[in-house]
Amino acid sequence: MTASAAPSTRRALDVRNLGVRYGEVQALDDVSMTLDAARICGLIGVNGSGKSTLFKALMGLLVPGTGSVELFGRSAASARKQGLAAYMPQAEEVDWTFPVSVSDVVAMGLYGRLGPSRRLRAPDRAAVEDALGRVGLADLRRRQIGQLSGGQRKRVFIARSIAQDARLLLLDEPFAGVDQASERTMTALLKTLRDEGRSVLVSTHDLAGVPELCDEAVLLHRRVLAQGDPSLVLTHGNLARAFGPAPSTTTVRSAASAAPDGGS
Structure with a gap:
């Protein structure tokens, strides 16, 4: 926005x-x-x-x-x-075993403006990368979401909010x-x-x-x-x-x- x-x-x-x-x-x-x-x-x-x-x-x-x-x-x-508006639910409400990467979860914040194809354009991919960089998770973009620590998982949801520009x-x-340490970072x-x-x-x-x-x-x-x-x-x-x-x-x-x- x-x-x-x-x-x-x-x-x-x-x-x-x-x-x-x-x-x-x-x-x-x-x-x-x-x-x-x-x-x-x-x-x-x-x-x-x-x-x-x-x-x-x-x-x-x-x-x-x-x-x-x-x-x-x-x-x-x-x-x-x-x-x-963007929402981070309590951890127990999220299925951490679902086979999606960190980058995929962040990109979900953009789905409302992508149309039915859900295809990311260059500016959308840039928004995802920028958001991951801001929360310090760029190196983990391809990691399955459930493989992250508790603090990292929370930062993924914040990154999704940033990419969405909520x-x-x-x-x-x-x-x-x-x-x-994660609490101080967040x-x-x-x-x-x-x-x-x-x-x-x-x-x-x-x-x-x-x-x-x-x-x-x-x-x-x-x-x-x-x-x-x-x-x-x-x-x-x-x-x-x-x-x-x-x-x-x-x-x-x-x-x-x-x-x-x-x-x-």
């Missing part, structure tokens, strides 16, 4: 009164939140709080019962069709199962993408890392409990509402990882 074609609105995401049910279970209840362009927002909550459900609703993978979603001032469906990245637990990369004008919504259980990575935070427990600067959201009182009484950074992180899953 050229600079002239980039979305002009400063608001990347506008969610209003969103409600999602799984049968009798209310996974999201009257969720409203916004995210401006060129911002990184941390999405925080225990498993079962609705984080993954929110991502899937934003990407059209499930249909909300109530509410609305706009991306860059247009309908979510229209924005997705234009490739403005303006909003939705990342569901990108730091889960990665080592500290943190630096996400900040660079933010500085280029992209927006990032990233769910994480690592509360200690939120102030370093994120411009703002959203505390979710089926509904939005707080949104704003991380220092104002991650207060003792707010965390107690989401995680139980008297949480510390360590106990909250453990609680988030150990809580029963119910459509996180």
Whole structure:
């Protein structure tokens, strides 16, 4: 996407009164939140709080019962069709045994504009190579995706977003199962993408890392409990509402990882 074609609105995401049910279970209840362009927002909550459900609703993978979603001032469906949003699911939702190479996965971000033949043109191949270079995986372009480490796999999905030229990245637990070096690499990369004008919504259980990575935070427990600067959201009182009484950074992180899953 050229600079002239980039979305002009400063608001990347506008969610209003969103409600999602799984049968009798209310996974999201009257969720409203916004995210401006060129911002990184941390999405925080225990498993079962609705984080993954929110991502899937934003990407059209499930249909909300109530509410609305706009991306860059247009309908979510229209924005997705234009490739403005890219999604990294949790690792367990990906079939890592599927026989595709790293380069193939990155190229999938371009499929929406290739037409039925799915044939890459020279500019498309250049976009894939550039994206792989930016995430430090150019030498592994022909490797089968499942042969990569956890951190490398996450970077492949970020590369796919870059090749797609997505303006909003939705990342569901990108730091889960990665080592500290990979986490530092991805943190630096996400900040660079933010500085280029992209927006990032990233769910994480690592509360200690939120102030370093994120411009703002959203505390979710089926509904939005707080949104704003991380220092104002991650207060003792707010965390107690989401995680139980008297949480510390360590106990909250453990609680988030150990809580029963119910459509996180």
